[in-house]
Amino acid sequence: xxxxxxxxxxxxxxxxxxIQKEVQELKAKGxxxxxxxxxxxxxxxxxxxxxxxxxMAEKNGxxxxxxxxxxTTSQDDFVNILKQxxxxxxIHGIIVMRPFPKQISExxxxxxxxxxxxxxxxxxxxxxxxxxxxxxxxxxxxxQAVMExxxxxxxxxxxxxxxxxxxxxxxxxxxxxLLLGENATVxxxxxxxxxxxxxxxxxxxxxxxxxxxxxxxPDYIKQGATVMDVGINVEGDKLxxxxxxxxxxxxxxxxxxxxxxxxxxxTRVLLKHVVKAAKLQNP
Numbered sequence: 001x002x003x004x005x006x007x008x009x010x011x012x013x014x015x016x017x018x019i020q021k022e023v024q025e026l027k028a029k030g031x032x033x034x035x036x037x038x039x040x041x042x043x044x045x046x047x048x049x050x051x052x053x054x055x056m057a058e059k060n061g062x063x064x065x066x067x068x069x070x071x072t073t074s075q076d077d078f079v080n081i082l083k084q085x086x087x088x089x090x091i092h093g094i095i096v097m098r099p100f101p102k103q104i105s106e107x108x109x110x111x112x113x114x115x116x117x118x119x120x121x122x123x124x125x126x127x128x129x130x131x132x133x134x135x136x137x138x139x140x141x142x143x144q145a146v147m148e149x150x151x152x153x154x155x156x157x158x159x160x161x162x163x164x165x166x167x168x169x170x171x172x173x174x175x176x177x178l179l180l181g182e183n184a185t186v187x188x189x190x191x192x193x194x195x196x197x198x199x200x201x202x203x204x205x206x207x208x209x210x211x212x213x214x215x216x217x218p219d220y221i222k223q224g225a226t227v228m229d230v231g232i233n234v235e236g237d238k239l240x241x242x243x244x245x246x247x248x249x250x251x252x253x254x255x256x257x258x259x260x261x262x263x264x265x266x267t268r269v270l271l272k273h274v275v276k277a278a279k280l281q282n283p
Contacts, residue, residue, distance in 0.1 A: 003227070003252040004153075008145075008264025011152045015268040016060055022275045023061040026282070033278040034063040035093045035119070035271075036085055040078060040104060041071030046097040053095070056267050062274055075104045079112050086114040092281055093119035093274035116281060119273035127169060130177050136280065138273045143175035145265035146207060146228050147182075149256060155205065155226050157182035163200050165189045165216070165242070166209035171230055175207055196220070208242035216243040224253035230262050 026033055035057050037050045050066045057064035067085075069078065078100075085091055094117045100106060115125040121140040129137025150157060162184040166172035176186045189199055200206055200220040206227045208216045213233035221227060231242030241258030248255060256262055 003249040004254040006153050006254050006256045008261050011149050012264050012268050019060045019271050031282045034091050035274045036091045037066045037095045039068045039097045071101050082112050092278040095120050130174050140174050141266040141269040142171050144269045145262050147178050148265050157184045160204040161185050162205040163187045163203035164207045171209040210242050213240040214244040218247050218251040221251040227252045227255040229256050229258050
């Protein structure tokens with residue numbers, strides 16, 4: 001029997017309802033949740049992402065402003081502007097689009113962004129909070145989106161074996177900590193893992209976050225496992241995940257599609273974080 005498709009659309013719709021309800025409650029108290037997206041330069045993909053997020057935010061009642069700065073902006077100027085946005089009580093969440101132009105260092109900027117407004121987990125303080133199990137932080141949107149999907153479809157996690165392929169600070173490491181928080185037994189794999197398919201076949205929950213199109217074939221998947229495909233790989237004009245979905249469906253019990261899976265939920269996670277930030281800043 002082919003795997004159940006864990007599509008993101010239904011999860012996103014439920015999250016939209018929850019976000020809109022919380023936004024209305026905040027507005028009734030005189031708090032208007034607001035997101036600032038900062039873009040340095042005119043990279044088409046950054047602007048496309050920012051505009052998409054703005055549209056989604058406004059649909060959910062969250063004010064969103066895209067602040068586009070010249071690509072020639074110096075690091076000192078950018079830091080000063082960011083400090084002003086940190087101090088602005090009318091801004092609750094800030095996203096700084098990356099990569100930056102070469103004159104601006106990520107390693108400098110990430111420590112300047114206020115952890116209380118860092119809704120996309122750029123400041124290491126928020127990464128540290130995930131490791132400590134501190135729920136006042138903001139996990140990165142992608143691993144949090146995976147968790148939203150697992151919870152929505154009531155996939156059991158406690159006591160289950162989870163394997164995460166990838167150890168980046170954007171997905172792999174925080175993903176492992178979020179799964180640990182649900183009492184899963186977690187293994188993190190990477191490019192030096194020996195006999196990767198054999199390790200993956202132990203997983204009740206397999207999270208693929210490696211950035212290689214269709215790398216995960218049925219021989220990586222335990223019969224009946226839940227497969228979460230985080231990969232976004234563009235080939236020609238098509239989008240592929242890290243999992244070879246069609247053959248994998250015959251082995252997996254449930255699987256997220258690409259497109260239409262995890263990516264559908266990530267922007268909602270950011271908006272959920274803006275609402276959370278607004279609440280924390282206005283107790």
